[in-house]
Amino acid sequence: MTYHWLQAPASQVATTAQTLLGWTVSANGVSLRLTEVEAYAGTGEDPASHAQRGPTPRNEVMFGSAGNIYLYFVFGMHWCMNIVCGHEGEAAAVLLRAGEVTEGIEVARERRNHAPDSYLARGPARLVNALGLGRDANGTSAVDGSGPMLLTPPSAAIDPALVASGPRVGVTAAHDIPWRFWLVGEPSVSPYRRHTPRRRPTYTVIV
């Protein structure tokens, strides 16, 4: 299965991101309905994008086929997942930030150490955790059934009036670009936090 809208040009990734709201992702016995996403554009187009400076070993998946999964490792312990968008050779992706668990909630609770239900997939790393995904899934397809995850459409179209937007979470660059999209009123949507610059550890030499 291919979804033509996923292959819209990288410059339209914000629209693609909004389209993904309400879709279901299923992997390893857990399904969840996407409630919050963020768009990231390609080389030279988006200072906050991993692809801003061109291809590297980490981001090469972003330049591949739309519908593939780009997983990256952050802060030494977390995985975050994107759906690759745009034409082959362009880099654009949608970060999956939050979802509502619709199937396999017992499995998800187990994987998430029995956190409250609204926290099972609230935040990109928690979402990946709930789905039981990791390094192995990087570069696999989320649309043709050949990989561990499958993306499926909602039964009814999402009401555009329920879609809100704002600045992306945790990014230091491009605060003025409102490319975070979420469904209004969903308990699983992570609250916006301004990026707090981490005070780097300083040491005073005691004489």
Add this chain to the structure above:
DNA sequence: AGGGTGATAAACT
């Protein structure tokens, strides 16, 4: 409700 902080590793300058 919200702010501060430690954990911990790869990518990048």
Add this chain to the structure above:
DNA sequence: GTTTATCACCCTA
């Protein structure tokens, strides 16, 4: 050597 598309936990209210 510095930064990072985060989370859990602990603190003050």
